[in-house]
Amino acid sequence: MSTKQSDSFTQNRFFWTVFGLWPGKIPNKYYKYFSLTYLIITFVTYNALLTINLYYTPPRIDLLIREIVFFFNEIAVAFKVSMVIFKRKKIAAIFDMLDCDEFQGNDDIGREIVRKHNDYYKKYLTSFTLLCNITYFFLVFSPVFTFVIYENTLELPVCKYYFLSDETRNDYIYLIFVYQSFGMYSHMMYNVNIDTFIAGYIILAIAQIKVLQHDLENLKVDKSDDGSGKLLDLKQQQKLRKIIHHYGFILEYCKEFQDVISGPMFVQYGIGSSIICVSICRFLLPATLETYTFTVTYFLSLHMEILAPAWLGTQLKYESHELMTAAYKSEWLPRSERYKRSLKLFVERVKNPIIITGLKMFPLSLPTYISIMKTAYSCFTLIRILQNRQELEART
Known part of the structure; x- marks a missing residue:
């Protein structure tokens, strides 16, 4: 494994650079001109036209659904892009924290835990990128194929600019x-x-908690160590201090990470139920096979955007809470009172698990995800009732 965990985010930083978001630690003046021009053309102008188009869209639900899905999604994208642009230095600082010696593991098992979680992130990155590119393929290239092969009217991929x-x-x-x-x-x-990138940060935080659990469970006197009881106790005290220092470093990492993603996650989860609700409504409307395929893959992508941080946030909370159990598994009974007091203080601290939140208003957790899905289904049910009532009135 590379000694730099930040190398796991090479793809993320590469595409940020290509699309005008990430100039690196030392920005080049020419890159600044490129970034400004690119974002004005493909981001500011793009979203402005999308907003104007929504205003001029005819008030028909089959036409509005498509426009609303993309519009809501662009709101979330705007906050995420702003996060990378305006908090670039904090993001770079967190990359540096990942590369510090404390986060590499103290033994072979610890290093293996870190390596496995880096591999988990890379697999997740590959699979999610593939899913989104398949979604893009069905949205953009299906109209091209039908236009070339069947000579149908070429449909615009995003909106019709009404x-x-x-x-x-x-x-x-x-x-x-x-x-x-x-x-x-x-x-x-x-x-x-x-x-x-957000999911990767949480995955690597979970890895550090698991390394800490391993270190605590193996906080025992080595049988090969020679010396008096006081000397052995002193060695154990030094090991415990190192673990406490590692835990403090993890808390600092999570605090900085929380500050970076808090706003975008609040928006992502805040409008998540609306996006999912509108996407479900799209299934009820007549459409071609290509449109249904796009809707399914797009629906899965939206779920992954919300489910992945929620599941990882729950796992981080659970693993950090398990540090108490790991501390009790250590060899603490024969230790001195001073050592036991230090361990008690550590246990009292880890009673409060690590929780990632959206603007400190809701946690990134599975209960939050379930609440979003319930809200989306309730909105969908209400829309369906209104549709049925309108259809009944039209018939009578």
């Missing part, structure tokens, strides 16, 4: 199609590499 006249839209259809396709791909890669 503020344009039909003549203007048809005259510039190819230019608009390329602009929307490229803009959507860059926004998709923002989402992919920021969402996986």
